[in-house]
Amino acid sequence: MNRFHRLLLSVSTGVLLSLPWLGFPGWVLFIAILPLLYLENFFFKFKEGFPPVSLWGHVFLASLIWNVLASWWMTKVSLVGVGSAMIFNAFLMSLVWWAAHSIRRKLSSPLGYISLVVFWISLEYLQFKWDIEWPCLQLGSVLGNNVKIIQWYEYTGTFGGSLWILLLNLFLFQLLRNIQFKKTLKKKLTSSTVLLILLVVPLGISFRMYSSYQEKENPINVAIVQPNVDPYNEKFDLEAETQKLDDFLRLADEVTNDSTDFIVGPETLFEHQTLWDEATFESNPFLIRLENFLQQYEKADMVFGVSSFEVYNKEEDITYTAQQNNGIIYDRYNTAMLFTKSGEIQIYHKSKLVAGVEKVPFQKYFSFLKNNYIDLGGASGSLGRQKDASNLVAEKAVIAPVICFESVFGEYVTDYVKKGADVIFVITNDGWWKNSRGYKQHLLFSQLRAVETRRSIARSANTGTSCFINQRGDVLQATNWWQQATISGSINKNEAMTFYMKHGDFIARTSVFISVLMVLLVFVRRFA
Template identity: 35%
Template sequence: MTKKTTLLSLLSAFIMWLAWPPHTWFAPLLFIGLVPLLIALQQIVKTSDKKTGKKVFLTAGLTFLVWNTASIYWVFNSINAVNTGFIGTIISLLVSLIPYGLGALLMTFAFWMYYRLSTYTKNKWAGYTALIAFYISMEYLHQTWDLAFPWMTLGNGFAGMHQIVQWYEFTGVYGGSLWILLSNILAFEAYQQIKHQKQYRLAGIWPLTVLLPIGFSVYQYKNHKEKSVPVNVVTVQPNIDPYEKYESASAHEQLSILTKLSDSIAQTNTEYFIWPETAIPNYADEDRIRSNPDYLQAQQFLSKYKNGTLITGIESVRFYNDKKTLSAKENPNGGFYDNYNAAMQVENSASVAFYHKSKLVPGVEKMPFPKVFSFLAPVFSKLGGSVSGWGWQDEPGVFYAQSGIGVAPTICYESIWGDWVAGSVKQGAQFIAVITNDGWWGNTSGKDQHLMYAKLRAIETRRYVVRSANTGISGFINQRGDVVQQSKWWTRTALKADINLNDEITPYVNYGDLIAKFCVGFAAIAALFILIKKWLIK
């Protein structure tokens, strides 16, 4: 790496960070953010030597490591979330490196694979196609495996300027990733044409690549009409410090705060109350929930609202005679049990429904690859009681009220998974309830990014999003992705709004991440081509 290529690499990282949420108005810089990196890689390849591949890897790695670290620095704040002791702290530190190091490594690997392919083919556009496929495949891998953290998927970058990506209802965020990569490639090639050939053909094509999708999106944004099926909803932000949640107040006192805030703005026709993640902090036995005092207190509150339904976060547990699930842990008193970070639906009836958080934080909430690394269970048990980790469910869920309304319960950073939320919508959810506790991250950009990303789920599904954060930002997002109402940070409050239900299915909900899956197939073929070429050369 020369000084010039290092500076170009860092310039790319700076532009990408500047364009990333919550820096709303700089989002268009994503269309050129990777151009300096492409210039640097070209200079490395031109001065080819035995270490060219290593230089390509290090140069791309520097860009992505700096960009990732600068954009999601707040992940380190969550290390203090549990008192894990020395060993637990070390493991927590290693786990917190997953978003920075592992995410950056996958991005870097995509560019390195592109370099390897370009050494075997003279068709540069075939190489660029493979670059797009490799990169999106790496993003998709980081969404689907046990070390998942898809926070930095390129398409998320437009969350702060959602008006220009209304077509996510067709493509999801991977359409945005494709758009950004293609734009950067064309901008780089246009720069090369102007500099070396004094031609401007691509310089004329590149703006169209950017402007035509924007024009289509703005047209969609201005002409989208929501179906007028209003439901009055109250969302509550109790603002209980997560670091003191289990010591500062009893579960009864915390429930009293939630019910008073709810009562303060509720109407006689309020149909939904949304309370945040782990709002009921005591481990409640799901099989005996109707005799649980916290449940009875919540149902007593709800009895004042004839058509009311409550969706609340709860820590729950189930007991078994044998090991029924992969996550089940041995009970010292005999048998086995699962503990869940769950959502519970309560109505003015005996009906109770549970949803178990499924997209769990690697290491802290779930041991990655539990079948493979089960021998590490004693070490992971130091991470907040995580042996096999929290229990989970394998499919998205929907809460159905007596009224027939379907709701997608979404816990914490599950709202980053477009396909997961879309799965609930496909099953009949008419709006999305995000319950979270963003206080672990403090007053950082993490809470703002999390709110902004929920706007993309609204666009993909054309569903209202109701957000209840214990400490963070609560609010309402309409079907176009507009935040129509939101709370302030570190404020105890409740908000209400009439939201519109929707039961129509968007193409994205119907077909899912087709772009990513197609890229995985193309990337596999390209990787096989590299292996065959390498074998033939030997």
């Protein structure tokens, strides 16, 4: 295999991995890793002539192509910041393959392939847990573009999908090698049988679950407003803020009636720099207007997002994310608010913040970087956040207020539900990604969360896609991109607990444990 063929295999995997993120069916991933497996096997076969690092560069190229093609739309916010993240993520992906390839060389082929699977899943898990999260390229998540094949995620979560994809590629690779090298009929039949079972059984189970799943009738009526504000040309003065309020009330009035339980608006619907002081909400003129609006209807409450702030008067209350301006020390928050017609207010501060956008990674340890971040959402400086998920508790429902990026985190969303949430409201501002794959990819995560938790979702986006999502993950009444829109409908509450909600990302944690054992085994063999 010459250099051109090796590069061709690298590029092929990069492109194939990217296709589902570009709108192609998720099952493309069932064969996407095959070119790299052939390439890895070449370097293993001729290991006397190539050091382990030879594979690293080829995998880095494939990973970088995948990152760029699948996530290019993020560069609309910051070319330098997102570009750096892509390069770093590709580097981490290539390290996984290099480490697994090295174990295969030193120990055995089975251990090498096991290492590839558990190292990869461990890396995906790390991308959800550390301070520079980049979880949007998780293999199992993109299968959300066909919810009929992933109903079993209510047991495994998205890491079950990642495991499924990796195993399918490995066993298909083994079958093709058995055919290529004319292995015995018994070996061909064994590998083909295992592959067939691995493919058909999950699909059969999922199709059956999809067709037989019945939601318990326990409805609430929801009106969703999509105001379609351009975040790149948005103004934050009082006149502009008042206009946004006028537009929101006009749109809400189109779909609200006496049977409406909730009116839902998007993330950061209001963002005036001084208006949304949490200590003065009771006298906030906007909230007074919203309360007067609600008096027209029998039972409607509101859920929407604001850019709020909290002023600190005591030194012991000051957090590491706090900012100072004209002698005033305060934290800004990306906030979800429940506002009832009786004037009651409940708030939730977004916890999962976007690295480099809403927070400076590791700011707790590098506080001098606190103002060096990309402004996204009307605030300046890194945002404050609350540590844990909490619900908005209304008379008609217990709501999980999932804000934008938080919908990516499956295990985190289960925290809301374990605390009693019987429906999920996702509020987001997808206008930042313009008319790209970004807002379409973001929608997939809400579908995944519906399947994993079996909770109905009302999704309000600043612009397309606002929708309802049922407990099977089906998208209903989806709005169009870049249009003011309103929709109304009913969604069913659910109090049942799924296996995934009870046990979380057990596949990922198991992979981390096995990964540690693999590393220890390498050290023992090396120094024994």
